[in-house]
Amino acid sequence: MRILLTGGTGFVGGAVAAELAQRGLLDQTVFMVRATDAEEGCARLRETLLRFGASEVQARSVTPDRVLCADLLDIAAIADSPLLAGLTQVIHCAALATFSNNPRIWASNVDGTLALARAVLAQSRLTRWVQVGTAMCCGPGMAAPVGESWEAGTDEKAHLVPYTRSKVAAELALRALPGLPLVVARPSIVVGHSRLGCAPSPSIFWVFRMAFALERFTCAPEERIDIIPADWCAQALVTLALKPQLASDLYHVSAGMGSSNRFTEIDAAYAAAAGTPPVAPRYQQVGVDGLRGLVPLFEQRLGRVNRLLILRALTLYGAFAELNYVFDNGRLIAEGIAPAPPLAGYIGECVRTSEGVPMTQQMAHDFK
Ligand SMILES: NC(=O)c1ccc[n+]([C@@H]2O[C@H](COP(=O)([O-])OP(=O)(O)OC[C@H]3O[C@@H](n4cnc5c(N)ncnc54)[C@H](OP(=O)(O)O)[C@@H]3O)[C@@H](O)[C@H]2O)c1
Incomplete structure (x- = not known):
């Protein structure tokens, strides 16, 4: 097994890195990070892991030789990297996750994601690509609990912000890519950490x-209000990446009516x-x-x-x-994932x- 984690310095991706640490999988993971060199990228990842409660020993198990310095805005620069060879799972958390009108949203979240997927497929036979989307991509006007749907958010005019539109477009572009074993995981609203509160991130x-x-x-x-903690979100994402068989290719990672x-x-x-x-x-x-x-x-x-x-x-x-909105999480629970802590x-x-x-x-x- 060789996992590629993107966005490992961020809120959701940092929690995923900590979950991989918990499962003893850091030394089987390649990290795509924005940094000037692998040492700097490695230092950023270690600092993030510590913030998410990983131990010093776990943080030190991330080494520069498994850090791929890359920007979604320029995947061509790393397309031939040997670090993209032999991968089995990808957990793609990296994105410009903002409700602002940042002009780089589309290039990062759609074009960059697609370019990365192509570069990975050129060198690796994947068993799974977990695409971290957002449940809010469904747009307004849905009846709660909102179910998973590939049609949700396809009306481009229905989006409140460019970010959610870009997340739907990325999913659809990946879905059309031959040979990509795509599973889309759409978290609801991620707030805090169930043990560490806002120490890892104060987002929202x-x-x-x-x-x-x-x-x-x-x-x-x-x-x-459908809110989940980052650590539980990460547990669900890693399970979706590693479970040999899944019943669906589209999941809400959400509190649902129960939590x-x-x-x-x-x-x-x-x-x-x-x-x-x-x-x-x-x-x-x-x-x-x-x-x-x-x-x-x-x-x-x-x-x-x-x-x-x-x-x-x-x-x-x-x-x-x-x-x-409350987002139905029946599919996730049916995969054996415990409900989120409220x-x-x-x-x-x-x-x-x-x-x-x-x-x-x-x-x-x-x-x-
Ligand atoms: N937080 C939520 O409530 C929530 C809810 C639903 C879905 N999500 C999804 O979860 C994912 C992560 O969101 P987040 O809340 O963790 O956001 P975040 O804290 O802003 O983290 C974003 C991550 O993506 C990386 N990144 C951004 N632009 C990049 C680029 N051009 N090239 C390479 N890496 C880049 C960032 O790297 P740097 O550290 O270098 O900036 C960071 O590691 C996103 O796909 C988002 O849609 C989040």
């Missing part, structure tokens, strides 16, 4: 902090951890259009902030939260590891 947690501070957001109080919490449950758990009263009695649901009316509250409740930036951030994330059970660690960290600093992680 700042949205909750702002919603509770403002006592207003676009979620309906009684609706469920998703209502907003009020998350509020109660957050309040207990923060030592503050729940906001439920004062909470007001506002539509995305109504977020602009909250601007006067920003400085009052969030401190000195760039109001326009906060408004833009809340509008982008609020549009997704307003969908109130956010209300581990949000205390997220609160604790966010103490003293400004919300705007956490937010910067998601705006590249």
